[in-house]
Structure formats: structure tokens, C-alpha cells
Amino acid sequence: xxxxxxxxxxxxxxxxxxxxxxxxxxxxxxxxxxxxxRQAPGxxxxxxxxxxxxxxxxxxxxxxxxxxxxxxxxxxxxxxxMTSLKPEDTAVYYCxxxxxxxxxxxxxxxVTVSS
Numbered sequence: 001x002x003x004x005x006x007x008x009x010x011x012x013x014x015x016x017x018x019x020x021x022x023x024x025x026x027x028x029x030x031x032x033x034x035x036x037x038r039q040a041p042g043x044x045x046x047x048x049x050x051x052x053x054x055x056x057x058x059x060x061x062x063x064x065x066x067x068x069x070x071x072x073x074x075x076x077x078x079x080x081x082m083t084s085l086k087p088e089d090t091a092v093y094y095c096x097x098x099x100x101x102x103x104x105x106x107x108x109x110x111v112t113v114s115s
Contacts, residue, residue: 002026002104004095009109012085016113020080022095022106033098034071034078038091038111048093049080063089085113 035050049069095106
């Protein structure tokens with residue numbers, strides 16, 4: 001099992017920045033990829049960004065150029081730096097990890113972009 005704990009969510013004004021963190025624990029060896037998904041009220045959960053063990057990244061078109069995903073393997077932590085935030089970025093953000101064909105999810109952290 002892999003446990004994921006997110007932190008860093010909150011309320012921010014449009015145009016502002018936030019950094020989300022996700023710490024992995026448990027059976028962390030052989031984690032292939034980690035990433036972030038989000039789910040807004042009334043909408044399906046959607047991919048935000050992923051990063052593999054060799055640091056290959058992938059982003060949703062809606063966040064390209066504004067969000068940056070990074071990974072600290074020594075700390076077993078993945079980060080999501082979010083800039084130029086928009087109201088439509090408001091959602092619960094979930095950390096995810098893929099290990100040996102299994103997907104693990106964190107409990108989610110709320111991000112609200114509002115003036």
C-alpha cells in the first residue's frame with residue numbers, strides 16, 4: 001500500500017499562486033509516476049499533471065504554462081506549483097501514484113480561486 005497526504009490548498013485571489021505538496025509513504029519503491037487530478041463541483045475528475053520516475057512530465061492543456069509539477073525522490077514528495085490562478089481552477093485537487101499497475105489516491109485538498 002501507498003499512502004498519500006496532500007497539503008497546501010486554500011483560498012487565493014485570481015492571478016495568485018499556490019503550491020501543493022504530496023508526501024508518499026508506505027511501499028514507495030517502484031512508484032512509476034505521480035501526479036495531480038482535480039474535481040470541480042458537478043464535474044468529472046480530470047488530469048492536471050503527471051511526472052514519471054525519470055521526470056517526464058505531462059500537463060492538461062488548460063494548465064500548460066501556468067502549473068509546474070516537480071518531484072523530490074529523496075523526500076518521496078511531488079509538488080504542483082500553480083501560478084496565474086483562475087476561478088475555473090477551483091476544485092478539490094487529488095494526488096495520485098502509480099505503482100506496479102495499481103493507482104493510489106490521496107484524500108484531496110481544496111483550492112478555491114475567488115476575489
